[in-house]
Amino acid sequence: MTVATADDAFLAQIEPLRRELTAHCYRMVGSVHEAEDLVQETYLRAWRARDQFEERSSLRTWLYRIATNTCLTALRGAQRRPLPTGVGGPSPDARATLATDTDMPWLEPLPDTVVWSNAAPDPAEDVVTRDSVRLAFVAALQYLTAQQRAVVLLCDVLKWRAREAADALEVSVAAVNSSLQRARAQLAKVDAADVERLDNADDRVRDLLSRYVAAFESYDVTGIVALLTEDVVWEMPPFTSWFVGADAVRGLVEDQCPASAPGDMRMVPTSANGLPVLAVYERDEDGVHRAFQLQQLTVTAGGVSHVTCYFDTSLFAKFGLASELPPVP
Missing domain, CATH: 3.10.450.50 (Nuclear Transport Factor 2; Chain: A,)
Known part of the structure; x- marks a missing residue:
């Protein structure tokens, strides 16, 4: 196989994962604009490191590892993306002048067509994906630290073992379990009305x-x-x-x-x-x-x-x- 053919084969393998990686990055950062940019950066990093992929894990797992760390880098020093309901109490007078904040990076919606323009091959997997990008859940993720977001997404959404998450994030298993416990406690406060x-x-x-x-x-x-x-x-x-x-x-x-x-x-x-x-x-x-x-x-x-x-x-x-x-x- 020539180098060009091998490179084409690599691209053909990773391209079908773009939609789910976009959803993953969106859950991490709360912005569809940023998520698409981060997936592009993930693919660039994967392309540069393609010779280092040793197939000790699946290509999908390897890409999620790269995507997660790409998001963590982007989130360093970044503001969380809330909705107005997460900033303060309700306004008492709807007829008064509306307060605004154009400097705040607000949470964005994720168009369904970005992730589900084609039917999912596994209906069960499709249900999990839809639940994991519901607005109330993504809004609640914004109250977690970047590492807590990564841990809860890897362990509770992608169903990775704590050891796998620890290896991906280059932290201890104890740190993963501690972050997961705090994250779950915070997410338990998500408004039950969403159900x-x-x-x-x-x-x-x-x-x-x-x-x-x-x-x-x-x-x-x-x-x-x-x-x-x-x-x-x-x-x-x-x-x-x-x-x-x-x-x-x-x-x-x-x-x-x-x-x-x-x-x-x-x-x-x-x-x-x-x-x-x-x-x-x-x-x-x-x-x-x-x-x-x-x-x-x-x-x-x-x-x-x-x-x-x-x-x-x-x-x-x-x-x-x-x-x-x-x-x-």
């Missing part, structure tokens, strides 16, 4: 989303509020202000939303972190609907219980979404 969410395939979700889109696009504030739970949580990074309760959301939409009439907003459905997402386009003065925000919804049997609105319009490209919509025929 009440309905699966996207549930007919009730599709029906509610259809009515939600119709209410937003017709600027029917009463209709929007009727689809929310009484204790709904609404947050909007980079705004640090967040709100609890359907009444608060009514005030927010009536006073803070730039829409004022039917047709001002249009929505395009997509998904991220296993949750439904609605890409919102706002009508500008020239009549063109341009990218405005992404609304990520948690839907329960009682209605929409949580809405996270992302105002970073650079995320639209990550979802494969257009920056503006064509006129309605």
Whole structure:
């Protein structure tokens, strides 16, 4: 086999792992932008070290080891990526001026198409992967140290033994077990309400989303509020202000939303972190609907219980979404 042929074979082996490595890096850093860059760096490091791969472990395990340490290097001195609900208490007045922090590196959504554009070969593996990138879990990971994140992902998500994780991180088994104990205690505090969410395939979700889109696009504030739970949580990074309760959301939409009439907003459905997402386009003065925000919804049997609105319009490209919509025929 020639060197060129061997190199091609190596690339062919590692490329199918890109999606799961992207999910792994995303769980570590909380950003789809950074995750894709870190996977690229992982592949570059693997390429440079390909002659050192001794096949004492699988190629997949070797790449995860490189990816994890690449993320740990990137996280040195980096700020955690929270959501507004993780920064402070809810704001008491939805009609007051909204506080914002554009310097904070906020948690980003992970488009489902990045990881699941093709059907998973093993349904059981697919379930584990979806659970491991759910938004509440990734948000909770942000409260752990970088090493704790790595340990819990290697041991609890990838199901590595403590010795394997210790070897990958070049620490003792005792250090791994200690980090794992602290991490599990912190993650146990993840809001239990997340388990009440309905699966996207549930007919009730599709029906509610259809009515939600119709209410937003017709600027029917009463209709929007009727689809929310009484204790709904609404947050909007980079705004640090967040709100609890359907009444608060009514005030927010009536006073803070730039829409004022039917047709001002249009929505395009997509998904991220296993949750439904609605890409919102706002009508500008020239009549063109341009990218405005992404609304990520948690839907329960009682209605929409949580809405996270992302105002970073650079995320639209990550979802494969257009920056503006064509006129309605």
